[in-house]
Amino acid sequence: MRVSIVSIGDEVLIGQILNRNAAWLAEELTLAGCTLVEHVTIGDVAVQLTQTLDRLSLASEMIIMTGGLGPTHDDITKDVLTSYTNDLLVVSEGWLSHLHNWMRERGRQVTERNAGQALIPSRATILPNPIGTAPGLLLNHHECLLVALPGVPKEMQEITTHHVLPMLRERINAAREQRSEYVTLLTTGVAESTLADIIGDPTEFLGDCSLAFLPSYHGVRLRIGARSASPLTREQELWRVRDVLMQRVGTHVFGEGKQTLAEVVGLRLRELGQTLAIAESCTSGMLGARLTDVSGSSLWFLGGVMCYSNASKVRDVGVDEQTLVRHGAVSKEVAAELASGIRERFQSTYGIGITGVAGPGGGSEQKPVGTVYIAVSSPQRCVPIRFQFGDDRHVNRERSVGAALSMLWKELA
Amino acid sequence: MRVSIVSIGDEVLIGQILNRNAAWLAEELTLAGCTLVEHVTIGDVAVQLTQTLDRLSLASEMIIMTGGLGPTHDDITKDVLTSYTNDLLVVSEGWLSHLHNWMRERGRQVTERNAGQALIPSRATILPNPIGTAPGLLLNHHECLLVALPGVPKEMQEITTHHVLPMLRERINAAREQRSEYVTLLTTGVAESTLADIIGDPTEFLGDCSLAFLPSYHGVRLRIGARSASPLTREQELWRVRDVLMQRVGTHVFGEGKQTLAEVVGLRLRELGQTLAIAESCTSGMLGARLTDVSGSSLWFLGGVMCYSNASKVRDVGVDEQTLVRHGAVSKEVAAELASGIRERFQSTYGIGITGVAGPGGGSEQKPVGTVYIAVSSPQRCVPIRFQFGDDRHVNRERSVGAALSMLWKELA
Numbered sequence: 001m002r003v004s005i006v007s008i009g010d011e012v013l014i015g016q017i018l019n020r021n022a023a024w025l026a027e028e029l030t031l032a033g034c035t036l037v038e039h040v041t042i043g044d045v046a047v048q049l050t051q052t053l054d055r056l057s058l059a060s061e062m063i064i065m066t067g068g069l070g071p072t073h074d075d076i077t078k079d080v081l082t083s084y085t086n087d088l089l090v091v092s093e094g095w096l097s098h099l100h101n102w103m104r105e106r107g108r109q110v111t112e113r114n115a116g117q118a119l120i121p122s123r124a125t126i127l128p129n130p131i132g133t134a135p136g137l138l139l140n141h142h143e144c145l146l147v148a149l150p151g152v153p154k155e156m157q158e159i160t161t162h163h164v165l166p167m168l169r170e171r172i173n174a175a176r177e178q179r180s181e182y183v184t185l186l187t188t189g190v191a192e193s194t195l196a197d198i199i200g201d202p203t204e205f206l207g208d209c210s211l212a213f214l215p216s217y218h219g220v221r222l223r224i225g226a227r228s229a230s231p232l233t234r235e236q237e238l239w240r241v242r243d244v245l246m247q248r249v250g251t252h253v254f255g256e257g258k259q260t261l262a263e264v265v266g267l268r269l270r271e272l273g274q275t276l277a278i279a280e281s282c283t284s285g286m287l288g289a290r291l292t293d294v295s296g297s298s299l300w301f302l303g304g305v306m307c308y309s310n311a312s313k314v315r316d317v318g319v320d321e322q323t324l325v326r327h328g329a330v331s332k333e334v335a336a337e338l339a340s341g342i343r344e345r346f347q348s349t350y351g352i353g354i355t356g357v358a359g360p361g362g363g364s365e366q367k368p369v370g371t372v373y374i375a376v377s378s379p380q381r382c383v384p385i386r387f388q389f390g391d392d393r394h395v396n397r398e399r400s401v402g403a404a405l406s407m408l409w410k411e412l413a
Numbered sequence: 414m415r416v417s418i419v420s421i422g423d424e425v426l427i428g429q430i431l432n433r434n435a436a437w438l439a440e441e442l443t444l445a446g447c448t449l450v451e452h453v454t455i456g457d458v459a460v461q462l463t464q465t466l467d468r469l470s471l472a473s474e475m476i477i478m479t480g481g482l483g484p485t486h487d488d489i490t491k492d493v494l495t496s497y498t499n500d501l502l503v504v505s506e507g508w509l510s511h512l513h514n515w516m517r518e519r520g521r522q523v524t525e526r527n528a529g530q531a532l533i534p535s536r537a538t539i540l541p542n543p544i545g546t547a548p549g550l551l552l553n554h555h556e557c558l559l560v561a562l563p564g565v566p567k568e569m570q571e572i573t574t575h576h577v578l579p580m581l582r583e584r585i586n587a588a589r590e591q592r593s594e595y596v597t598l599l600t601t602g603v604a605e606s607t608l609a610d611i612i613g614d615p616t617e618f619l620g621d622c623s624l625a626f627l628p629s630y631h632g633v634r635l636r637i638g639a640r641s642a643s644p645l646t647r648e649q650e651l652w653r654v655r656d657v658l659m660q661r662v663g664t665h666v667f668g669e670g671k672q673t674l675a676e677v678v679g680l681r682l683r684e685l686g687q688t689l690a691i692a693e694s695c696t697s698g699m700l701g702a703r704l705t706d707v708s709g710s711s712l713w714f715l716g717g718v719m720c721y722s723n724a725s726k727v728r729d730v731g732v733d734e735q736t737l738v739r740h741g742a743v744s745k746e747v748a749a750e751l752a753s754g755i756r757e758r759f760q761s762t763y764g765i766g767i768t769g770v771a772g773p774g775g776g777s778e779q780k781p782v783g784t785v786y787i788a789v790s791s792p793q794r795c796v797p798i799r800f801q802f803g804d805d806r807h808v809n810r811e812r813s814v815g816a817a818l819s820m821l822w823k824e825l826a
Contacts, residue, residue, distance in 0.1 A: 040452070285705065345729075397702075
């Protein structure tokens with residue numbers, strides 16, 4: 001199943017907004033077994049969309065468009081699709097009644113402009129959008145499926161998840177063609193090259209499978225791909241390679257698929273009925289923000305201190321002033337006192353302390369920019385670790401958060 | 414100057430990484446006065462790149478490619494460009510000596526693989542890359558300029574800023590063609606519709622200029638565009654419209670261009686020799702992370718508390734237990750005590766307190782999900798404000814951070 005993606009809208013074309021929709025769609029389509037042909041971003045120009053559809057329909061079995069479905073004059077997608085498929089717009093009574101309900105629930109009336117959202121090409125299938133006013137549209141045109149989705153990310157994702165992907169999976173399975181299926185193992189706390197060394201020569205066990213190393217600040221993802229026409233073979237092959245990898249590097253694997261390290265750590269704390277408090281200096285809130293991104297985090301995250309000044313480290317976390325004087329704020333001793341001090345203060349099961357030189361200023365010969373000390377204090381122990389990251393402030397802070405979560409995850413294992 | 418962007422690489426095509434390069438380039442090119450034609454993302458497939466160049470060169474005066482310039486087998490860009498322009502690869506002695514210096518400085522030797530980076534199409538101009546091993550390439554082919562840049566964002570940005578944009582600006586100015594120039598005014602603390610009401614009918618003062626409203630969590634950006642062949646006219650028109658807007662909504666404008674609200678607030682505190690401390694409940698670290706994204710923030714940011722539990726609000730910030738019992742943790746009274754408590758504790762000039770129901774759980778009839786109270790405490794006063802955001806946890810937290818920064822900025826004005 002060869003699929004192309006077309007993003008429509010001046011705001012994407014001129015770089016006002018980042019094209020997260022295309023990346024999200026591309027990843028989901030790949031995981032569902034599709035082969036991506038290309039993404040194209042164009043402005044709100046009808047003739048350009050027509051030409052793009054003409055061209056892409058030669059090489060694609062499906063074209064997914066996002067954007068341009070709204071009710072204003074610069075929303076061109078529906079009109080272009082109607083004329084492109086030699087169709088007419090007709091009122092969909094079903095969607096009109098959805099619009100009336102939708103507006104009534106919000107204490108509003110359907111305006112003339114809104115009502116236009118119920119005008120649908122007569123041969124199009126409506127892909128219901130439960131959280132917005134513009135439905136997705138599906139049209140079959142000369143052996144190519146045309147799918148138009150709203151540009152609002154949540155609405156696009158909702159329709160894709162509940163209508164587009166199931167249809168694609170069904171077609172792909174029914175066709176029983178060669179296709180790829182994927183499993184992603186999420187590792188943390190181990191460098192890409194070390195992971196590669198432990199795994200050894202992958203050609204010895206991969207067979208027809210593929211293996212990709214995908215690094216991020218929080219760890220390396222291992223994406224296994226199995227290619228076959230048979231769903232059973234794909235599944236068996238994925239399990240076979242997964243088993244080999246788990247035997248070799250399983251101790252570094254914290255999860256699968258789209259889980260985050262903060263979610264996994266939170267879930268584990270919740271299962272254990274344990275709690276966490278944190279003292280952040282150079283990351284000053286980034287770890288807390290990441291932990292509380294997880295819904296329900298108040299069950300296991302008690303809070304913490306952004307001890308950006310020395311005074312705060314002493315007063316709010318209980319670091320000994322003498323330790324600061326003797327070893328400096330960026331030291332393994334201060335990291336350890338931050339972790340155990342915050343744990344004691346919050347009466348939590350675990351405490352994390354982070355102190356470092358994020359840059360660009362503040363580096364010295366002994367402790368250059370990128371030096372970060374992190375400690376996790378548990379009922380059993382408190383072991384600080386020194387990290388040497390690079391010279392980019394933003395990256396150093398991100399990597400510190402990843403390393404802290406990784407250390408806590410190991411402690412919880 | 415009509416420009417297209419081609420992103421090359423399987424990792425972008427299948428959505429493993431977000432295409433930040435295309436957005437960055439598109440924004441810079443637009444600001445430099447170019448007209449974007451389209452962005453295309455393709456995999457590492459030579460024939461697809463050739464076809465894309467064939468097609469785009471008909472409608473574009475410049476095509477900028479990113480990615481595929483590395484030293485491994487899947488890096489196709491240089492080979493495709495060489496054959497596309499009927500050229501030959503030759504060793505660039507200049508770049509080879511750069512590579513030797515580069516490696517020597519890092520205690521390494523030039524391997525055969527690295528040395529391949531000095532093979533350049535004979536008619537190409539090298540665009541020097543001071544922070545990497547792959548140079549940018551510029552080729553003139555049938556009235557279309559072909560520019561190939563590395564995919565590493567920092568290297569791509571460096572070469573674009575120092576070589577591509579200056580060349581474009583020169584050509585655009587020399588051509589003295591109709592082009593657009595932009596100024597962006599950054600507002601905060603006022604809704605898009607209110608801003609539109611205050612500004613009134615823009616056609617009355619815009620003349621040939623354009624005005625776009627670009628909302629974000631931190632405020633609405635007002636982008637003024639002036640179109641003319643004369644640089645002087647563009648400048649005069651931009652100033653004229655800028656003056657009108659500043660007269661009408663200047664009190665809401667915190668900066669221009671790419672400044673952030675955290676930077677502006679930090680700069681102001683630094684000028685005044687004043688300091689800030691914060692107490693975050695529902696945002697738990699997000700505001701601290703945003704403030705300390707600013708280099709040199711330790712000069713004015715003293716730190717704060719992530720008081721995610723009631724115990725922490727009392728113990729670490731000094732909120733009265735009776736206030737919690739009487740009004741609940743999410744209340745204007747607690748927000749006010751968080752702001753003044755943290756200010757007192759850190760002995761800072763200003764204190765910020767944030768408490769709210771981010772969701773998805775925790776809402777009630779009086780305080781549904783999205784209810785957030787924010788207070789700024791100054792030497793003069795402490796005024797809590799109630800906000801009613803929506804039902805998305807992530808968005809509610811982002812908007813809370815934006816609102817808090819906005820309130821502090823008004824207090825500093």
